[in-house]
Amino acid sequence: MSLLELSDVQVHFPIKKGVFFDRTVGHVYAVDGVSLSVEAGQTYGLVGESGCGKTTLGRAILRLVDITNGEVVFDGTDLAKLPPEEMRRQRSRLQMVFQDPLGSLDPRQNIESTLAEGMEAHGIGADKAERRERILRILDKVGLPENSLSRYPHEFSGGQRQRIGIARALALEPDVIICDEPVSALDVSIQAQVVNLLEELQEELGLTYVVIAHDLAVVRHISDVIGVMYLGSLVEEAPSDALYAEPKHPYTRALMSAVPIPDPSVEDDRERILLQGDLPSPSSPPTGCRFHTRCPWKQDTLCDTERPVLTDLGDGHKVACHYAAEIAAGTVVRAGEAADEDDAKEGREPASVVAP
Amino acid sequence: MSTKTDKIDRLAELTAQSETSTGSSLWVEAMRRLRASKMAVIGGCIIGMFVILAVLGPWVAPYDPTAQLWRGEVRTNQGIFIGMRGENWFGLDHLARDQFSRILVGARQTLLVGIVSTLLGLAIGALIGTVSGAAATLGGKVGGRIDSVIMRFIDMMLALPSLLLAVSIAAMLGQSITTVMIAVGVVQIPIFARLLRGSMLAQGGSDYVLATRALGVRRRRIVLAHIVPNSLSPVIVQTTLSLATAIIEAAALSYLGLGNPDAAVPEWGVMLAQSQKYFDQAPMLAVYPALGIIITALGFTLLGEAMREALDPKLRS
Structure with a gap:
């Protein structure tokens, strides 16, 4: 207890x-x-x-x-x-x-x-x-x-x-x-x-x-343990080291990517996720997953209809995301990453701001 | 505006404070600022003089203020008045009484009405304000209701023109000095109540109140030991300023004939009213009591404004 x-x-x-x-x-x-x-x-x-x-x-x-x-x-x-x-x-x-x-x-x-x-x-x-x-x-x-x-x-x-x-x-x-x-x-x-x-x-x-x-x-x-909150509920909870080593919820990933790293070469190359839009009003929260309005990994099913619950993915690492496992495995990609490839084909600069 | 010497003094003060200081509360610091303010010193001197006059008036006055000692010299129907002269510094009034003695003795009445009525308004107003403020900040839902009811009642009182309210109270209770005190005091109640409640509401939402709640301190103690003391600054300022208004309002009520029915007893408002009839022939008869009222009201206002500055939280260093 x-x-x-x-x-x-x-x-x-x-x-x-x-x-x-x-x-x-x-x-x-x-x-x-x-x-x-x-x-x-x-x-x-x-x-x-x-x-x-x-x-x-x-x-x-x-x-x-x-x-x-x-x-x-x-x-x-x-x-x-x-x-x-x-x-x-x-x-x-x-x-x-x-x-x-x-x-x-x-x-x-x-x-x-x-x-x-x-x-x-x-x-x-x-x-x-x-x-x-x-x-x-x-x-x-x-x-x-x-x-x-x-x-x-x-x-x-x-x-x-x-x-x-x-x-x-x-x-x-x-x-x-x-x-x-x-x-x-x-x-x-x-x-x-x-x-x-x-x-x-x-x-x-x-x-x-x-x-x-x-x-x-x-x-x-x-x-020792960290809980990440978004719009009134926990989206991820994990032992401190695990959370920083491998954030699993899209929101946590975005948060972590905002922490500067004191090494210019790493700092220049690393993945940076910029969230678009503002925090929705807590008086009329979005349906389904609270984060779906700003999530770069948003999928067409489940995200805007069903609220994900905090589920243990092993070793006390709990995530409230329908697609956490898939995102970690790389089978579900960011909307922006796909767009980046298209941009590259057309010879344009990759967009620095990732659109959902 | 700070000169070099001021800066040096301040520096000396700061360095002296370091290790041996015993700490100075905000009240002590406010007093220090008050002593340094010219406005406060001037206001304080005026009030001090006024208080001494009011206390010692009857003994200092050269003549009996009610005795018509120079009857025969003043003929109001022929327009003969006696102005300033060696034996009567302010001349004689329309009934041949020594004007200087009447002004001196009249100060006591005016001060008494001012202080008693303001204290009355302060006591009742502060009580209502404390109850209302405490109910609103820590009383939960029921408290909110109680606060609403009290405040709507206070708003009703505030909506009435103050002089009208005073006149009606005076008319209900009859003509006497007590009536004037009650009337002027009642008018002040809603002002003090609203002021204290508003101030308490602001304090009630502050972090230190939350912190004392988190400590598990009882609600009564939170209100009386934390919220009320921290809400008093504007009330203290208002009290000083109210003394000025109370003196003017008391004079106005006396002027309207609602004060002491015995017109022989000197009171500045009554004297002003009586002199009106002879203003063409003897304007000075109105000037003396008017000046008395203006100067004392000014003294309280100056002190009040200086206190406002001394207690202003924004000036805290």
Whole structure:
């Protein structure tokens, strides 16, 4: 049994209209049926472009947004069905680190009060002195000086603020920490420090992470298993190395082909897949496979009629694509590749943009 | 506009802050900016003077403001008035009372009405605003309904012209100084309620509120310890500015004859109303109370504007 198991989690936000009485005129399908499991001590990375629902999914795990449907089973209890007060108590075991380090700290609260707040809410530490002692230990762990206690968020640098955010999560001694874009607001030089800090803490305290990010390099560095999200659902899930070595879903391939490789000769020759069009609106997602409107491998059958489910292709490499096996075997080719051959025959330059 | 010395001072401050500093909260920083603002200093001085006048007025006043000590010297029907002179600095009013003493003593009434009515509006308005804002941000669906109902009621109050509302309240409760206070205070309620609620809504959607929810902090504490304190800046500014409007509105109601029925008790609005009849012969009788009202309102406005700048989050470094 995994520590954290999500099955068919859906988060739909109603779109409301009306002056006096709100009518629901539609839904935004932010998260639309996600199932995944996170093992204790592991790091699960969630990637996807902005608007794909990864942040909403992270918040849904903590029930910071209402879950429309599905189960979030944490250590044997379904969080989605807990009454509010019990959910509040569970929060000491599931914590979150936010994207915006300054915005997620109360500007009028000094660091001691910020870090003590969670302990007070959960009755950790007998008195102020004991809590202070614990806070000092945590500050030391995340690499902040002792005199931070009486200072305020605006007096710290970006990296220090994120350390405060991490310290706040650690103060409750959680089992799981959900890191929502933990480093994307930081300078590159600071990003490495914070990522390393997260890894050290995991080793020392046996934490389980769910890391949400759009930066593929960061996710690869830190994750054991990676899930790729597109328009509210998972399209591919695989152990980190396998995913990077051999992405199987067309969307993942396109994502990977966008990561620059620091070698000019490889960089010039490698396959580059440029997706056309924008992310469809999550309030009216496409029928069938969510990705078929932009997929270079789109086929005439199945793709626009039937929604593919995540299927294991071996070694825990799961893909939600009707033609994943065929694409991997090379029996189904990109619409663009065929076009390239035609172009070559007619003596034209191959199109750099691959049309679906 | 910062001069070289300012820059050096700032640098010194920054370097001094490094290791030994104990941290300064946003309130402390706002106070520092406020002290550095000329507008705040001028506004503060005016208000300070006004408060001292209001407190000490009756003891400082050279004569009894209600006694007609120079009866016979002023003949209103013949157009004879006494202007500035050695023993009466501001001259005599139409009933031969010392105008300077009346202005001094009148300050107390004006300040009292201004402060009491603004505090009344602030207290009730802030309470309604807090309930509404808390319901809207953390109350879920039911909370949203409660918020809607409260806000439609507040909108109704806002839609009424403030002076009309004040006049009707004054007419209902009869003529007295308490009436003026209540009337002016009630007019302020919707302003404070809407302002605080709007500010709370903005704070309620912020990341740190989400973060405290993720920590498992109880909702009541989130509202009272996080959302409300962070929403207070515009309310504090509005309170200062409201004091100015309250003084003017109180004067207007007194001018309309809705204030203290005992016309002998000096009050700037009443004095203004009484002087109207003799404006042709003795314009100065209107000028003194009018200046008093304008200067004090200006003082509060200056301080309010300076506070707005000091508390503006966009100026936070």
